Amino acid sequence: EIVMTQSPATLSVSPGERATLSCRASQSVSSNLAWYQQKPGQAPRLLIYGASTRATGIPARFSGSGSGTEFTLTISSLQSEDFAVYYCQQYNNWPLWTFGQGTKVEIK
Amino acid sequence: QVQLQESGPGLVKPSETLSLTCAVSGYSISSGYYWGWIRQPPGKGLEWIGSIYHSGSTYYNPSLKSRVTISVDTSKNQFSLKLSSVTAADTAVYYCARDGGGPTDYWGQGTLVTVSS
DSSP, X not given: XXXXXXXXXXXEEOTTSOEEEEEEESSOOTTOEEEEEEOTTSOOEEEEETTTEEOTTOOTTEEEEEEXXXXXXEESSOOGGGOSEEEEEEOTTXXXXXXXXXXXXXXX | OOEEEEESOSEEOTTSOEEEEEEEEXXXXXXXXXXXXXXXXXXXXXXXXXXXXXXXXXXXXXXXXXXXXXXXXXXXXXXXXXXXXXXXXXXXXXXXXXXXXXXXXXXXXXXXXXXXX
């Protein structure tokens, strides 16, 4: 099983600041990496797939980068609606997806 | 607009079988894609349970494989999950979703299933 490790567990950021979230895979997943945003009481929402392609309707302030085992999600200027938990997901081993444990982005 | 809606009992007794159904609207299951189940224990992360194709081909998480059955009913445009011999560790919000070969673009709202006597 490919293990996905996210860091940090919690990120405290002020509105308008930049947030950088990391995701590491236990083995190469090429660019088969997605990012999701989840708010309390809601289902996850797909933000990024293919490591760097924004899903439909996702604002340009969200960007993804990386390949192989190291990935980054950057939110360029945090808006109030961006405070949430973010998960990475590898699907290189599809259909055996695995998710990271999540990074909570909270208001500083 | 693709929509998914989970339904089923919110409370299941230990050792019994959890059964959920996901009704899909706005897209015909027979047109393609895999359709999956994911769960999230309270306050914890996401775990993929398994996926099914309209033909009935299934893939399961190895950690749950011995207890999971996913089936599809194309005539009703829905698919179902059965998880047997449940314990408190199976208490979670269960989501159904469209599995696009990895990226999951459509999710149900989720349904909380509690395992308790």
